[in-house]
Amino acid sequence: MPIVRATRRFHFAAAHRLFRPDWSDERNREVFGACTNPNWHGHNYEVDVTVEGPVDPETGYVMDLKRLRDILDARVVRDVDHRNLNVEVDWMEGMNPTTENLAVAIWNRIAGGLPEGTRLAKVVVHETPRNSVEYTGQV
Amino acid sequence: MPIVRATRRFHFAAAHRLFRPDWSDERNREVFGACTNPNWHGHNYEVDVTVEGPVDPETGYVMDLKRLRDILDARVVRDVDHRNLNVEVDWMEGMNPTTENLAVAIWNRIAGGLPEGTRLAKVVVHETPRNSVEYTGQV
Amino acid sequence: MPIVRATRRFHFAAAHRLFRPDWSDERNREVFGACTNPNWHGHNYEVDVTVEGPVDPETGYVMDLKRLRDILDARVVRDVDHRNLNVEVDWMEGMNPTTENLAVAIWNRIAGGLPEGTRLAKVVVHETPRNSVEYTGQV
Amino acid sequence: MPIVRATRRFHFAAAHRLFRPDWSDERNREVFGACTNPNWHGHNYEVDVTVEGPVDPETGYVMDLKRLRDILDARVVRDVDHRNLNVEVDWMEGMNPTTENLAVAIWNRIAGGLPEGTRLAKVVVHETPRNSVEYTGQV
Amino acid sequence: MPIVRATRRFHFAAAHRLFRPDWSDERNREVFGACTNPNWHGHNYEVDVTVEGPVDPETGYVMDLKRLRDILDARVVRDVDHRNLNVEVDWMEGMNPTTENLAVAIWNRIAGGLPEGTRLAKVVVHETPRNSVEYTGQV
């Protein structure tokens, strides 16, 4: 049975700022530059979620991507779309919302809920058309 | 002499919310939905600015697009990139920052400063890959 | 009041073939080539619908693009997505489903149902990344 | 000698439906939803084929991508472009044409015919801008 | 009969430099900057050619886009792909190959050879993802 990776892309729009509350404003500005603007800024985030597993000989699917879409809507999009990543998202509380931390947090939201026999293989978050981050669960 | 249109694309990331301070929160929510979230959200804006004019027989340019880029940097990008469109941009003060109002405001920032013999022909603002607005100066 | 154009993009996947039932198979093949394959082929269609009107001084909108999305879902997407354009779409009955005819048919589905004060300005249908068609209501 | 991966993108337009002839229509509908529409639907498929090998010190190529293009044309595009994946493609006979099965089938069409010293590393099939599948030959 | 615009996209890769032989090197450098580098530079040009006309009631086409593709191949791509725009293209001889001049030259290559009843409506040349030029035949 071939092992295949299936990817679903989704997007959301959110506000954020890079900021550590335990640092002075000067240090935040020094390290994060314009990204720490106290009045926030925001992005259209594009996210690619990849699931790996054997192709089910019955359906020809690794998993139904409509089901993956529903998981992503329920576990991620609903919480972050048109939201502020610093102050409104339970599962990012206490985190500085860099693209890196966001990718890991999305991974942690999804990894446990996939169909038996599949595994989460990769989460890619594009913050802008130029900057992106990829997490594969490696620690 | 052929009359040609030359377009320069630029982008910026900003926070905003759709909001009228003279309306109740309920009415803002009713009309603007998730877009009025008081904690803001944001976008990667892509903007296409088009200048029209005769092709200069000396240079072969309508205008030097590097000069147009400098005008856009100085008059637009510097003010809006990594900013909050509701509270930090002088030339949007008192405006609800819809894509329509943003396109008109960008038009007004640029229209007066172009080289003699050219005219601003079009401003297109893409708020998301799905939603965009075009203004050609028509009133 | 500025007159602005607002565009919403949507997409759908459909099967079709270029075919005139009143022509012989030979003539269909001669004129339409591989596009008349009797076993069908299909596309991911991308459609841009543009509405023009004054910016409402109350909302800052030409029209709410979420409302436009709902109109497009109800009047177009529901009927064509994962469908066969030759045999399953009432409002294309008797038409050869070229990109041209599809653009005009989508125009006719939408033009009458827009909010007062706005008008349908343009329908662009991308059949492939290389081929597209634009209709502005001109006859 | 550096080991490098070279990728060629190609595309085709085809009709298909997800369908198992040994299942009832009800079960096909239950599992595959709109994708099993008996009147077919279709897509613009985008495919990325990646070949890996040492950079030839003579040419500076892993392999000539024009030669890869010719292989892809002869072994894949010619058979699937403007075709119906369920009923017209020999090498997909008896398969449910999911994106997963299509990626594996394309792999099998190509893997054996590459120049000595190179190996097929990856086949990615984009069924829509949102859904894609990747196969690397793993079983 | 609806009047529709049909667009075909094509691309080519070419070298060029912005340069006037009747100017000193200093003046060329002053006006054209890095674009006048005597050792050349180059681009992947993307070109959209738009033809306008009534939809033929027989075929449902403005014109067959495969025929337009063949015209573009024969009249443009063959001459410019993998070429140097300053020294190898007859129909650009004596022209400074700015994007503006290139768009007008492509227009002039095509405008006369379209099917009766159609007219060339627009040529758009994208020199980079950020810079483009549009010509509609206006003088």
Add this chain to the structure above:
Amino acid sequence: MPIVRATRRFHFAAAHRLFRPDWSDERNREVFGACTNPNWHGHNYEVDVTVEGPVDPETGYVMDLKRLRDILDARVVRDVDHRNLNVEVDWMEGMNPTTENLAVAIWNRIAGGLPEGTRLAKVVVHETPRNSVEYTGQV
């Protein structure tokens, strides 16, 4: 600590030809076809550079992508943008500028200068929207 990959995209425009000075013109033409045109051709190159490392618990970054951008500007873009890859780039001297050799050369320019604790993971060079090459340092 999660290990994450962060990617920065940049682009440049350059001229080149595929060519071995120790081969006859006939042999160059035979092997490289139109790509060896003695008058050059060129491309808009898009390059993705990926750095891997643990997420810094202080900043939430693998590394600051603005710092990566500065490294790429200083070590790559400054040398190749609006240049001729065959004759003007020190660090490609004596190389046939195929996409493969270019990817390896860019790798070698960057690999040594990254922050401690990170490593260069991947360089992808897109020569055209259809052809790309990926190097991960494997020999």
